[in-house]
Amino acid sequence: xxxxxxxxxxxxxxxxxxxxxxxxxxxxxxxxxxxxxxxxxxxxxxxxxxxxxxxxxxxxxxxxxxxxxxxxxxxxxxxxxxxxxxxxxxxxxxxxxxxxxxxxxxxxxxxxxxxxxxxxxxxxxxxxxxxxxxxxxxxxxxxxxxxxxxxxxxxxxxxxxxxxxxxxxxxxxxxxxxxxxxxxxxxxxxxxxxxxxxxxxxxxxxxxxxxxxxxxxxxxxxxxxxxxxxxxxxxxxxxxxxxxxxxxxxxxxxxxxxxxxxxxxxxxxxxxxxxxxxxxxxxxxxxxxxxxxxxxxxxxxxxxxxxxxxxxxxxxxxxxxxxxxxxxxxxxxxxxxxxxxxxxxxxxxxxxxxxxxxxxxxxxxxxxxxxxxxxxxxxxxxxxxxxxxxxxxxxxxxxxxxxxxxxxxxxxxxxxxxxxxxxxxxxxxxxxxxxxxx
Amino acid sequence: xxxxxxxxxxxxxxxxxxxxxxxxxxxxxxxxxxxxxxxxxxxxxxxxxxxxxxxxxxxxxxxxxxxxxxxxxxxxxxxxxxxxxxxxxxxxxxxxxxxxxxxxxxxxxxxxxxxxxxxxxxxxxxxxxxxxxxxxxxxxxxxxxxxxxxxxxxxxxxxxxxxxxxxxxxxx
Numbered sequence: 001x002x003x004x005x006x007x008x009x010x011x012x013x014x015x016x017x018x019x020x021x022x023x024x025x026x027x028x029x030x031x032x033x034x035x036x037x038x039x040x041x042x043x044x045x046x047x048x049x050x051x052x053x054x055x056x057x058x059x060x061x062x063x064x065x066x067x068x069x070x071x072x073x074x075x076x077x078x079x080x081x082x083x084x085x086x087x088x089x090x091x092x093x094x095x096x097x098x099x100x101x102x103x104x105x106x107x108x109x110x111x112x113x114x115x116x117x118x119x120x121x122x123x124x125x126x127x128x129x130x131x132x133x134x135x136x137x138x139x140x141x142x143x144x145x146x147x148x149x150x151x152x153x154x155x156x157x158x159x160x161x162x163x164x165x166x167x168x169x170x171x172x173x174x175x176x177x178x179x180x181x182x183x184x185x186x187x188x189x190x191x192x193x194x195x196x197x198x199x200x201x202x203x204x205x206x207x208x209x210x211x212x213x214x215x216x217x218x219x220x221x222x223x224x225x226x227x228x229x230x231x232x233x234x235x236x237x238x239x240x241x242x243x244x245x246x247x248x249x250x251x252x253x254x255x256x257x258x259x260x261x262x263x264x265x266x267x268x269x270x271x272x273x274x275x276x277x278x279x280x281x282x283x284x285x286x287x288x289x290x291x292x293x294x295x296x297x298x299x300x301x302x303x304x305x306x307x308x309x310x311x312x313x314x315x316x317x318x319x320x321x322x323x324x325x326x327x328x329x330x331x332x333x334x335x336x337x338x339x340x341x342x343x344x345x346x347x348x349x350x351x352x353x354x355x356x357x358x359x360x361x362x363x364x365x366x367x368x369x370x371x372x373x374x375x376x377x378x379x380x381x382x383x384x385x386x387x388x389x390x391x392x393x394x395x396x397x398x399x400x401x402x403x404x405x406x407x408x409x410x411x412x413x414x415x416x417x418x419x420x421x422x423x424x425x426x427x428x429x430x431x432x433x434x435x436x437x438x
Numbered sequence: 439x440x441x442x443x444x445x446x447x448x449x450x451x452x453x454x455x456x457x458x459x460x461x462x463x464x465x466x467x468x469x470x471x472x473x474x475x476x477x478x479x480x481x482x483x484x485x486x487x488x489x490x491x492x493x494x495x496x497x498x499x500x501x502x503x504x505x506x507x508x509x510x511x512x513x514x515x516x517x518x519x520x521x522x523x524x525x526x527x528x529x530x531x532x533x534x535x536x537x538x539x540x541x542x543x544x545x546x547x548x549x550x551x552x553x554x555x556x557x558x559x560x561x562x563x564x565x566x567x568x569x570x571x572x573x574x575x576x577x578x579x580x581x582x583x584x585x586x587x588x589x590x591x592x593x594x595x596x597x598x599x600x601x602x603x604x605x606x607x608x609x610x
Contacts, residue, residue: 010500025527025573127475
């Protein structure tokens with residue numbers, strides 16, 4: 001017996017070690033079906049490796065910052081100029097988009113939609129990975145001490161990255177969306193088709209559960225649907241890169257992740273999100289016309305006769321332009337005005353009217369319905385996309401009016417407001433007395 | 439003449455001092471976790487596997503080889519998102535086989551090392567896939583081009599790495 005044991009000693013030990021590991025695996029697989037806590041042994045392993053990773057990242061960032069902030073400043077001036085220009089353009093864009101967003105929020109609040117908002121993002125630095133080609137996960141330098149918890153969403157400015165899988169005192173393991181074991185509730189931006197974004201063994205991202213009879217085009221944006229209760233709705237997941245017939249009755253949709261998952265350095269952990277009804281913004285919004293007016297040299301005031309020489313058909317809108325100081329007005333009438341308006345403005349006061357008219361918006365460029373003089377003043381006032389340039393034929397100067405946002409509408413202004421001389425200078429707008437009907 | 443059959447008496451058995459025994463595997467694990475974030479192509483390499491093969495072949499002791507493989511594999515599992523033991527089992531098998539092979543074959547030159555690592559990388563992946571799919575239920579997809587490409591890359595790296603690690607060998 002002893003000779004047999006001695007002869008097969010190596011093999012017996014091998015089988016024993018393998019058996020123990022298989023047993024351990026079986027226990028873990030069984031337990032993972034239940035809520036799994038982070039095991040102490042993992043904490044030890046992570047604590048063994050991450051301090052070095054932190055140190056290296058710190059040293060790397062320090063040297064990089066020193067070089068880029070103090071020595072390598074070539075081209076910074078030109079870049080600064082370009083960025084300033086870009087900021088100007090983005091400010092204009094932001095104003096246009098904020099109008100749309102405000103409108104959407106108003107509608108949502110009217111319909112009592114509930115939305116998840118990111119209340120508290122926590123910046124974190126990527127310090128390492130799982131070190132395997134077969135799993136896609138990263139380590140970040142924030143853990144339970146910083147308020148990170150399991151299943152929190154991790155995002156970047158580009159899009160979603162993944163979710164927190166395990167939390168350690170000072171680090172966390174993040175499972176990325178392109179890992180084969182991850183899944184994200186997703187939807188296509190245009191068609192609003194919902195599916196599940198999953199990782200593949202090759203580290204690619206695919207959108208599953210979209211029926212093969214649906215039309216999906218390459219280039220379409222994929223957003224988080226919020227259905228997984230981890231990622232807030234509307235965050236960019238990626239862009240459709242390839243669509244092909246898949247198994248059974250579903251399409252095979254490849255998605256290019258919005259965030260560059262292979263080169264992550266900093267991420268945001270959504271440590272707190274809130275589900276509430278969106279609140280429509282009150283007045284005090286900056287308008288595109290204001291920004292443009294600030295950038296333009298001031299124009300001398302025109303004589304009243306010039307301002308009054310508007311075509312008859314647009315007299316009302318001309319008056320409105322005068323009222324607003326020559327600037328097109330934003331979509332203030334989507335917020336029904338009371339007290340300062342005429343009868344037509346007051347006629348829009350009901351919720352149903354507001355909804356109907358905002359949803360059934362008239363075609364852009366329809367300047368004839370602008371202003372109370374057209375008999376449909378309230379309707380025009382509710383038009384969120386009336387082209388400012390068309391709707392303000394008398395707005396002076398023309399460059400200001402032409403660059404105005406789509407939502408600008410001269411008829412939005414109360415017809416009873418005292419006339420003011422036409423000027424490109426920004427004029428403080430009286431705040432709406434009832435921004436949100438609710 | 440990359441691989442030659444050698445009798446037990448002719449084979450040199452090496453040992454390593456404790457700092458090298460502990461430090462090299464830890465460094466390999468650390469680099470494997472750290473470098474792929476900075477150099478994405480580095481994820482095709484499996485430094486812990488190469489270190490396992492090197493120690494197993496140098497010591498030529500199956501028990502020592504399988505225990506080294508098990509320890510390195512388990513720590514690698516602890517750093518990853520999946521259950522602990524998948525890499526552990528794969529590297530245990532590779533450590534055992536590499537040390538058993540080291541007893542019978544001379545694997546001191548670059549050619550034999552290249553072929554041995556090429557072979558053991560594929561063995562490692564087969565065991566890993568089998569365990570991951572069969573025991574854990576992961577939906578891994580086997581791709582021969584990818585596995586052979588990775589095996590080739592690892593074999594090339596092993597030739598250089600083993601030459602470097604040879605400096606730490608001590609004759610028994």
